[in-house]
Amino acid sequence: MVITPLLEIRNLHVGYKTHMGISKVLNGVYLTVNEGEKVGVIGESGCGKTTTMKSIHRILPGNAIVSEGEIIFKGKDILKMKKRELTEIRRKGVTMIFQDPTAALNPVFKVSEMMTDIIKYSGIYEKNLKKEARNRALDLFEEVALSDPERVFDSYSFQLSGGMRQRVCIAMSLAGVKQLVIADEPTTNLDVTIQAQVLSLLKSLVNEKRLSLILVSQALGAVRETADRVYVMYAGDIVEVAKADVLFTDPLHPYTQKLLDSVPRLTGGVFSIGIKGRVPNYFNPPSGCRFYPRCDQSLNICKDKKSPLVEVKKDHCVACWLYRGVST
Amino acid sequence: MKEMVNLLWVENLKKHFKTSYGIVKAVDGIDFTIKSGEIFGLVGESGSGKSTAGHVIVGIYTPTVGRILFKDQDISVPAIKRPKRLKREIQMVFQDPASSLNPKKTIKDIVGLPLKVHGLVNSKEELEEKAAKALEMVELPPEELMYRHPADLGGGEKQAVSIARAISTNPSFVILDEPTSALDVSIQAKIIKALMKIQKDLNLSYLFITHDLSLMRNVASMVAIMYLGKIYEQAPTGMFFYNPLHPYTKMLLSSIPVLTDEENKMKPKKVAPKGEIPSAVNIPPGCRFHTRCPFTMDICKVKEPNFVMVEPGHHVACHLYNQK
Numbered sequence: 001m002v003i004t005p006l007l008e009i010r011n012l013h014v015g016y017k018t019h020m021g022i023s024k025v026l027n028g029v030y031l032t033v034n035e036g037e038k039v040g041v042i043g044e045s046g047c048g049k050t051t052t053m054k055s056i057h058r059i060l061p062g063n064a065i066v067s068e069g070e071i072i073f074k075g076k077d078i079l080k081m082k083k084r085e086l087t088e089i090r091r092k093g094v095t096m097i098f099q100d101p102t103a104a105l106n107p108v109f110k111v112s113e114m115m116t117d118i119i120k121y122s123g124i125y126e127k128n129l130k131k132e133a134r135n136r137a138l139d140l141f142e143e144v145a146l147s148d149p150e151r152v153f154d155s156y157s158f159q160l161s162g163g164m165r166q167r168v169c170i171a172m173s174l175a176g177v178k179q180l181v182i183a184d185e186p187t188t189n190l191d192v193t194i195q196a197q198v199l200s201l202l203k204s205l206v207n208e209k210r211l212s213l214i215l216v217s218q219a220l221g222a223v224r225e226t227a228d229r230v231y232v233m234y235a236g237d238i239v240e241v242a243k244a245d246v247l248f249t250d251p252l253h254p255y256t257q258k259l260l261d262s263v264p265r266l267t268g269g270v271f272s273i274g275i276k277g278r279v280p281n282y283f284n285p286p287s288g289c290r291f292y293p294r295c296d297q298s299l300n301i302c303k304d305k306k307s308p309l310v311e312v313k314k315d316h317c318v319a320c321w322l323y324r325g326v327s328t
Numbered sequence: 329m330k331e332m333v334n335l336l337w338v339e340n341l342k343k344h345f346k347t348s349y350g351i352v353k354a355v356d357g358i359d360f361t362i363k364s365g366e367i368f369g370l371v372g373e374s375g376s377g378k379s380t381a382g383h384v385i386v387g388i389y390t391p392t393v394g395r396i397l398f399k400d401q402d403i404s405v406p407a408i409k410r411p412k413r414l415k416r417e418i419q420m421v422f423q424d425p426a427s428s429l430n431p432k433k434t435i436k437d438i439v440g441l442p443l444k445v446h447g448l449v450n451s452k453e454e455l456e457e458k459a460a461k462a463l464e465m466v467e468l469p470p471e472e473l474m475y476r477h478p479a480d481l482g483g484g485e486k487q488a489v490s491i492a493r494a495i496s497t498n499p500s501f502v503i504l505d506e507p508t509s510a511l512d513v514s515i516q517a518k519i520i521k522a523l524m525k526i527q528k529d530l531n532l533s534y535l536f537i538t539h540d541l542s543l544m545r546n547v548a549s550m551v552a553i554m555y556l557g558k559i560y561e562q563a564p565t566g567m568f569f570y571n572p573l574h575p576y577t578k579m580l581l582s583s584i585p586v587l588t589d590e591e592n593k594m595k596p597k598k599v600a601p602k603g604e605i606p607s608a609v610n611i612p613p614g615c616r617f618h619t620r621c622p623f624t625m626d627i628c629k630v631k632e633p634n635f636v637m638v639e640p641g642h643h644v645a646c647h648l649y650n651q652k
Contacts (some may be wrong), residue, residue, distance in 0.1 A: 196583035221585030274517030
């Protein structure tokens, strides 16, 4: 039996038009999410992780240009959808939790107003909207383990703490009936104790409701503990894909190896020197493999040609010439 | 081997702020000493008062109560009354390099300012030379960067510039307030490497403030953990991580998401984190952590635990260990 994936991104190219020219950020991204799967996306900041996620919802800023590619959600291409269909996807298909809960919540509205709006928009109740919405909101708050849901419901976002705000955002994203949750760095601004609480909550909600999850994060440990499969992104390319436990024990791409080495370990030991240089300038990105200027093991071919993403071991794909039998 | 002498004493340090909703007790009675050449780590969640403690020591705030002795001299006075010589010796690196560098100045001006303020240079050429030397120490190419502005640099390079500024006056003590929390891990590794090298070369002492315990494991020689303005556990790094005692330390350690199985084995048995740090205006009575602690006893709610030594060098403030 062939499993059709819930979401499939194929060869996505996205750039931004600016006064300095076009910055070519996404350089052919491939990403699939199967039903009920938890997928992690890791990479440095400025690698195009958020751009990829925003293009799934088609909420890219006005200067963005999607020049190539397909985003297939349940057999239909999101990029070619009419506004009406797109609204359906946003209401009932894909939901997103943003990085900064402080910026995601509007400070001039009460949580109650925002929750009611979202519940209204998700279209699950038609009669008695106000009363139903309140009950539904309070149920959701219970689900996300907010203490004192009544008080939260009647507060403004600035009266809540960071952890509570993110819980409210998670409650909002789960208000309707959804199939895919995109969590874009949901715990970056939170303390470790709160991060652990939010992640375990997210994980249990996703499992319970049989949703799929894309977790984007720079906290590599958090991804390891949450995701089933992990995509490593560098400068707009997917450079490695593998099951979470495999990726973290046996990384193949030089970028993944260096990135994992850079993380300080609890066990102590030798500190790595990090990765030389920084993420390339997207106005004039290196031709060929975008990582080669920072790579210690680069070959001649890397300069001119980008390696496609190929399966080198079972379920372990990597985009690097080192594994293609190319000799120096 | 050179004997370690005490460089900084902090005694019953308190810093309270008056606000419209009450008195915020950001730092509420902390004691510690930092030896010369030591890296002293201060960890805690946001809101625990660790940054305020750093700010008080460098002189941004005047302590409400308590004494700070630096090289046997009392510096718990308003910054303006501190001897300039001591100000030169205590420098600070701030968390966010984007907001701690003046965008209108060139890198040379930024790194050179402390040199000018402390009268360490007599001519323009000397200033340039010394600024270049400081930049070289953090592995930045001076000839390329001297006349550029902070906006032209990446996050890691900006932070390196602020480190260069801190070490340009040849200090003996540097406060690092979350120096890498705004950076990517790949850049963080580079900055930490540079900091460690400078520390060895110049025999500096650091007060390293961070919320990242895995990072702390790799840099500090002594670790203290702060919660709501008080230090709850303090130990040499090895002891702190292999035998954490306080429930709060255990909770923090068990919440860290890690990358390898060896690290997982090292973490204390899962202490499920619950709740959030209370506001510093309404501090819970008794042990401040009792509202979130899985081992709360009756005594915790009324009596504040003493800071006692459990094994040599390992201090903890918890009623679980007070009874013995």
